[in-house]
Amino acid sequence: MTEQTYDVVVIGGGPPGENAAGRVASHGLSAALVESELLGGECSFWACMPSKALLRSGEALRAAKAVAGSAAAVTGDLDVAAVLKRRDSFAANWDDTGQVEWAEGAKITVVRGRARLDGSLRVVVSKEGAEDQVLLATHAVVLAVGSDSAFPPIDGLREARPWTNREATSAKAAPERLAVLGGGPVGCELAQAWNDLGSEVTLIVNGERLLPRLEPFAGEYVKEALTSYGIDVRTSANVKSARRDGDGPTTLTFEDGSELEADAVLVATGRSPRTNDLGLATAGLKDGDWVDIDDSCRVKGVEGGWLYAVGDVNHRALLTHMGKYQARICGDAITARSKGDHAMPVKWSPYAATANNGYVPAVVFTDPQVASVGLTEAEAEDKGMSVRAVEYEVGNTAGGSLHADGYKGLAKMVVDQERLVIVGFTIVAPDAGDHLHAATIAVVGEVPLDRLWHAVPSFPTVSEVWLRLLETYGM
Ligand SMILES: Cc1cc2nc3c(=O)[nH]c(=O)nc-3n(C[C@H](O)[C@H](O)[C@H](O)COP(=O)(O)OP(=O)(O)OC[C@H]3O[C@@H](n4cnc5c(N)ncnc54)[C@H](O)[C@@H]3O)c2cc1C
Numbered sequence: 001m002t003e004q005t006y007d008v009v010v011i012g013g014g015p016p017g018e019n020a021a022g023r024v025a026s027h028g029l030s031a032a033l034v035e036s037e038l039l040g041g042e043c044s045f046w047a048c049m050p051s052k053a054l055l056r057s058g059e060a061l062r063a064a065k066a067v068a069g070s071a072a073a074v075t076g077d078l079d080v081a082a083v084l085k086r087r088d089s090f091a092a093n094w095d096d097t098g099q100v101e102w103a104e105g106a107k108i109t110v111v112r113g114r115a116r117l118d119g120s121l122r123v124v125v126s127k128e129g130a131e132d133q134v135l136l137a138t139h140a141v142v143l144a145v146g147s148d149s150a151f152p153p154i155d156g157l158r159e160a161r162p163w164t165n166r167e168a169t170s171a172k173a174a175p176e177r178l179a180v181l182g183g184g185p186v187g188c189e190l191a192q193a194w195n196d197l198g199s200e201v202t203l204i205v206n207g208e209r210l211l212p213r214l215e216p217f218a219g220e221y222v223k224e225a226l227t228s229y230g231i232d233v234r235t236s237a238n239v240k241s242a243r244r245d246g247d248g249p250t251t252l253t254f255e256d257g258s259e260l261e262a263d264a265v266l267v268a269t270g271r272s273p274r275t276n277d278l279g280l281a282t283a284g285l286k287d288g289d290w291v292d293i294d295d296s297c298r299v300k301g302v303e304g305g306w307l308y309a310v311g312d313v314n315h316r317a318l319l320t321h322m323g324k325y326q327a328r329i330c331g332d333a334i335t336a337r338s339k340g341d342h343a344m345p346v347k348w349s350p351y352a353a354t355a356n357n358g359y360v361p362a363v364v365f366t367d368p369q370v371a372s373v374g375l376t377e378a379e380a381e382d383k384g385m386s387v388r389a390v391e392y393e394v395g396n397t398a399g400g401s402l403h404a405d406g407y408k409g410l411a412k413m414v415v416d417q418e419r420l421v422i423v424g425f426t427i428v429a430p431d432a433g434d435h436l437h438a439a440t441i442a443v444v445g446e447v448p449l450d451r452l453w454h455a456v457p458s459f460p461t462v463s464e465v466w467l468r469l470l471e472t473y474g475m
């Protein structure tokens with residue numbers, strides 16, 4: 001077995017792993033980044049990028065049709081082959097050469113193979129047809145192994161070989177009939193995408209509403225929109241079993257005995273951590289679990305404090321931008337500690353991923369988009385805050401009415417009545433994602449309402465929703 005020593009060894013080359021390695025390397029530490037599949041991870045090849053590419057063309061077409069004048073110029077349908085070709089290019093044709101070049105340029109050593117922890121600061125990498133390689137870390141090992149689709153306990157589902165996010169983002173053609181299990185971001189976005197591309201889609205959710213982690217109105221708006229595009233949205237629907245003969249269609253049987261036949265079934269009912277065969281037990285942890293971290297992303301309960309975890313695997317916020325943020329914080333904490341600094345994870349310091357704790361921004365790229373940051377009204381109340389929430393119809397802004405004929409949307413802000421700052425903001429509207437960062441700054445900056453009153457939105461933009469919300473609040 002060969003043995004090499006680096007200051008830091010990162011396991012998993014999704015964006016959080018790449019950023020953790022890149023950050024420590026930029027501070028002059030040596031870093032090895034181990035990847036068993038494609039450098040760039042789920043996000044680049046089977047999640048964020050290809051799914052957004054699948055969604056964008058339908059959204060652009062609807063946007064053009066929503067304005068008198070440009071609507072008349074739209075005379076055809078989506079060019080499905082061109083959409084899929086554009087998607088392929090956003091997934092770099094599932095080739096990670098570009099990412100490897102970036103890593104080499106950032107002075108990161110890329111190691112191909114499957115990594116496993118083997119006790120304190122020791123990692124073993126296996127690769128078919130090659131001798132195992134031992135990587136020793138002087139300062140830290142960072143886990144960035146991500147998550148897989150979780151399968152719900154439905155009889156016969158696994159045997160029916162359903163789509164996961166991988167097949168749903170890389171398929172070469174639209175299935176005639178697609179059944180989607182799950183109404184979170186994955187289910188809603190991919191139901192929208194494949195409906196736009198010509199599939200007859202049924203979206204099946206066991207809960208009462210879509211997007212259950214967000215403000216209830218978000219799920220209602222998205223349900224209404226998806227239904228208007230022809231998607232059959234079934235809430236409070238429980239699939240009991242799945243049956244598939246050979247490569248034929250799959251039959252889903254519901255609790256009430258009814259059946260649904262589909263040419264493809266997508267499982268989008270949440271995620272599970274990739275920690276089954278990672279050697280967690282050699283660090284005193286439990287194999288197969290999510291990994292619990294402190295605010296500097298150091299894994300709790302590991303003697304010597306040498307193990308860190310960023311991205312989905314720590315289960316703080318399963319979002320690329322949050323994983324990358326954790327990686328920057330974690331990289332800075334590791335570097336400081338390598339120089340003897342304790343780098344205490346004090347709230348809002350460079351060594352604490354404070355935004356994990358109630359300040360997370362997220363966008364669901366359905367049409368309309370849902371953009372949110374911070375706490376929902378219910379979450380704030382659960383935390384014991386005294387809050388007041390106000391809402392405003394975004395279409396009543398001059399910017400909204402100019403943007404599209406019949407523009408529809410709703411924004412809600414949740415105010416902590418004691419501190420008079422905004423603790424949560426949600427907007428459902430066309431292109432809402434691009435309005436989110438103002439809210440993120442207000443929430444993270446804990447900008448007092450009486451100062452926000454002086455942040456004047458330009459006329460005539462959708463941003464005037466901020467002024468209207470403050471007026472509705474009583475300013
Ligand atoms: C369909 C879909 C759409 C999404 N869209 C968005 C979006 O628009 N915006 C957003 O912010 N988030 C989105 N997400 C979430 C986002 O994809 C994840 O939060 C992000 O990919 C997490 O990054 P990660 O590095 O933790 O995991 P991953 O991206 O999964 O990367 C982990 C990497 O580790 C490697 N690995 C695992 N185990 C080992 C091992 N033992 N040895 C070596 N290598 C290993 C894997 O091969 C992989 O490359 C989406 C998710 C899905 C499923």
Ligand SMILES: NC(=O)c1ccc[n+]([C@@H]2O[C@H](COP(=O)([O-])OP(=O)(O)OC[C@H]3O[C@@H](n4cnc5c(N)ncnc54)[C@H](O)[C@@H]3O)[C@@H](O)[C@H]2O)c1
Pocket residue numbers: 152153181182183184185186187189204205206207209210211212213237238239268269270271317318319362363364365
């Ligand atoms: N645009 C984005 O930022 C984006 C897009 C996709 C995914 N993501 C991330 O990926 C993570 C995973 O997303 P997800 O949508 O897979 O999971 P999720 O946990 O957010 O939602 C799961 C959904 O599946 C439903 N469900 C669970 N069991 C079911 C069953 N047996 N039958 C029918 N429905 C069932 C739940 O009610 C819920 O609607 C999210 O937390 C999100 O952070 C982000």
